[in-house]
Amino acid sequence: MRSKKAIKNVIFSLLQQIITVICGFIVPKLIISNYGSNVNGLINSITQFLAYITLLNSGVGMVIKALLYKPLAEKNKQEIANIFKSSEKFFRRIAIVFIFYILILCVIYPLFVNDSFGYFYTISLLLIISISTFAEYFFGMTYLLFIQADQKSYVISIIQFTTTIANSILIVILIKLGFNIQIVKLLSAMIFVLRPFLQALYFRKHYDIDLSVAKKDYKIKQKWDAL
Numbered sequence: 001m002r003s004k005k006a007i008k009n010v011i012f013s014l015l016q017q018i019i020t021v022i023c024g025f026i027v028p029k030l031i032i033s034n035y036g037s038n039v040n041g042l043i044n045s046i047t048q049f050l051a052y053i054t055l056l057n058s059g060v061g062m063v064i065k066a067l068l069y070k071p072l073a074e075k076n077k078q079e080i081a082n083i084f085k086s087s088e089k090f091f092r093r094i095a096i097v098f099i100f101y102i103l104i105l106c107v108i109y110p111l112f113v114n115d116s117f118g119y120f121y122t123i124s125l126l127l128i129i130s131i132s133t134f135a136e137y138f139f140g141m142t143y144l145l146f147i148q149a150d151q152k153s154y155v156i157s158i159i160q161f162t163t164t165i166a167n168s169i170l171i172v173i174l175i176k177l178g179f180n181i182q183i184v185k186l187l188s189a190m191i192f193v194l195r196p197f198l199q200a201l202y203f204r205k206h207y208d209i210d211l212s213v214a215k216k217d218y219k220i221k222q223k224w225d226a227l
Helices: 002-035 037-057 060-074 077-112 119-149 153-176 181-206 220-226
Strands: none
Touching: 002 037, 002 153, 037 077, 037 119, 037 181, 060 077, 060 119, 077 119, 077 220, 119 153, 119 181, 153 181
16 A cells, blocks of 8 residues: 555655646746846745745655654554644744745835836745745645655645646636636636645545544643654
8 A cells, every 4th residue: 555655645746747747847037038038037036035945844744754663553533633733833833924024125126126027026026926825835735744754655646736736827828818817817826725725625635534533732842842
């Protein structure tokens, strides 16, 4: 059973990487040809700045997955619920910190970009591009880690490359229809916001785990220290 999961994980992970690379060539090329290299550079710069939030998650995801291995193997639903809800609180705190980080960027970042971009032009793109990252941490990160801990990374890969394809198709259509870059990125963000909800939907459909029974005073940090 594990070997079948491992094979599926490898195949779909490879497929996801191939699709990501292909779409990574198509979308920027379209943006550059229709909006200019400066706009594409601005988008890439914003994306890189937003990626710094992952430093707050450095190593935590691996620890949470490690904590889930034993209760998953033992089918200990109480312990799974405890770890799940505690880690969900942690990632939602990161999402709140992310909001403050965005607010700081809204004040500082426009001061350092090319003068060809207006203040509100830059701010609008910054806020729009940040939507999917916020949704990932506030709604879906724990579901993602749980599914991976259950050796079903292929499920995550399928969700990710499906939304990547849908996003690329949507961008192509919107650009061909002549929409401005803010509308294109906003509707694109809505596609990626689906990811955490699809992960949650998979969890609820395939796992009989009642998260409401989780202990409110459960201290996951004590479990981390014991590893």
